[in-house]
Amino acid sequence: MPRITPIHWKVLECIFTKDGFVFERQVGSHRLYTKPGVSRPVVIPAYQEVDDDIILSNMRTAGMSRGNYFKLLDKCK
Numbered sequence: 001m002p003r004i005t006p007i008h009w010k011v012l013e014c015i016f017t018k019d020g021f022v023f024e025r026q027v028g029s030h031r032l033y034t035k036p037g038v039s040r041p042v043v044i045p046a047y048q049e050v051d052d053d054i055i056l057s058n059m060r061t062a063g064m065s066r067g068n069y070f071k072l073l074d075k076c077k
Contacts, residue, residue: 002070026046
């Protein structure tokens with residue numbers, strides 16, 4: 001399995017919206033996305049490069065597997 005590397009926030013947004021998350025609101029540069037069945041929102045900062053630790057944290061919150069992440073990443077590039 002490949003490494004998770006920093007990506008642009010719009011690519012990360014695409015990944016989570018394809019997984020069923022919906023944009024709810026924005027506070028400063030942080031965009032919040034919700035999905036029924038997920039108890040906490042996923043927070044995507046509007047950065048040129050979102051760090052891998054933020055990506056991994058959002059994946060844990062969403063219950064997303066690495067395999068699903070890379071499948072969705074291929075669709076969003």
